[in-house]
Amino acid sequence: MNESNDFLYPQKWLSKASTGDRVAYELRMRIIAGLFESGTILSENKLAGDFAVSRSPVREALRTLASENIIRLERTGAVVAGLTEKEIEEIYDVRLMIETFVFERLISMDTNELAMELSKVLEMMKVAVKYQDADEFSYQDILFHDIIIRSIGHSYVLLIWNNLKPVMESFILLSMRVRFKENYEDLTRILKNHELYIDAIKTKDRDLMIKSLHENFDDVQGKVDDLWRSQQMLSKGVKQQDD
């Protein structure tokens, strides 16, 4: 019953978060990590008990997760949907869609300052690799794309991204943790891709941008199967400790 000791989401990222947000972040991680069988029904009362909070923040969290498509709110309770291979592809579809849109806008802008900012983030990512900090690496990876998308000042595109971001963050966190342990050499390729992306922004080269984004995805896509399986194994192990 007591699941309070091993949180999947980095606690230090939640310093100013409300209880509702904390529940959402942690629950999201557990769902995406596959701790719940797809189809599992989560009741507000039970979750409130598990997290030792009241129903109010739990309700809030469930509505958030429903708006991200990883659960469905039904009369009988919240049904866990999780992330299938198909949905991961779809999320990358949307990111590609968004960033392609963003890039078109960037072409008619001064991108020097942006490229500088991105270079800084890229340096941070390299440091994270050096010190084998998967969570920090994930954070900077998300930040990288966040900066790009914010740069055009389009509130509704930003809205979509903000809706997508938590799920993507969870997904990246989980897969990076595995990579840092088992596929360390992947990381240099990821770094390379981000460098290409910066180059594309500097030179405003559409094709290069698309190429780097696609490769970034193909990279994920090719490996996601294995990564996922091992991650889920891991999660199942954690789960069994609790039951």
Add this chain to the structure above:
Amino acid sequence: MNESNDFLYPQKWLSKASTGDRVAYELRMRIIAGLFESGTILSENKLAGDFAVSRSPVREALRTLASENIIRLERTGAVVAGLTEKEIEEIYDVRLMIETFVFERLISMDTNELAMELSKVLEMMKVAVKYQDADEFSYQDILFHDIIIRSIGHSYVLLIWNNLKPVMESFILLSMRVRFKENYEDLTRILKNHELYIDAIKTKDRDLMIKSLHENFDDVQGKVDDLWRSQQMLSKGVKQQDD
């Protein structure tokens, strides 16, 4: 204080909605209609009083509206953002982005059944015009695009659309009501555009599809200024009755 008598959102569309949803739909309409000065601070207690409900559904509604970018939740309360000309453009940007994506998928699908469905909806729209039913027309207009977007079975694209839809519905409702009164001849042009869209889907003609979508927007865009002003005048009038 009592604003209970003149709702902007069609009540019959709310038959199965929860209190929270009702508040969200109505509040959304009032915000988009411009009943609140941009920057107005809405407090949960005051809204609960105005709608004669408790804070719970109001909170729920406010979170929904915040996720649609028409209010911002701050420590001091919910700040009304409303829809500026810029944001309306942005919403159409996103719809164009989505539907372009959808169309690319449609090209490799059998679109006969879809075209049939859309033709039916278009007939409904014509009937709505004939009987001067602005709300029904708006409903079918939204449904038209809803059907197209659903047709490719892409859950995350659908997610974006579902997030965007309520705001777009409100916007369309308000502008159609004005058009039906003051710019009746616009409607035949809108119908024409939708016919073009169906043709584009039947023949899988990218350019025609983009053209019809763009014209649809340009149509809105050109007139939106005037429509909006008169709509807002109207709203202000309503508001003054209350104060």
Add this chain to the structure above:
DNA sequence: TTTATAATACTTGTATACAAGTATACACGT
């Protein structure tokens, strides 16, 4: 008059209480 301080009123976040509806399980009748 202006500034500082204290009190008050109002804000959200969280917890709890209550109501209505639904699924389930069990018992009873056929």
Add this chain to the structure above:
DNA sequence: ACGTGTATACTTGTATACAAGTATTATAAA
């Protein structure tokens, strides 16, 4: 044995109560 009905337990939706923090306002002092 099987179907039906009823009771019970569990679900969400809504209302209310409570706590902590903040902005504002009023009052007093300089």
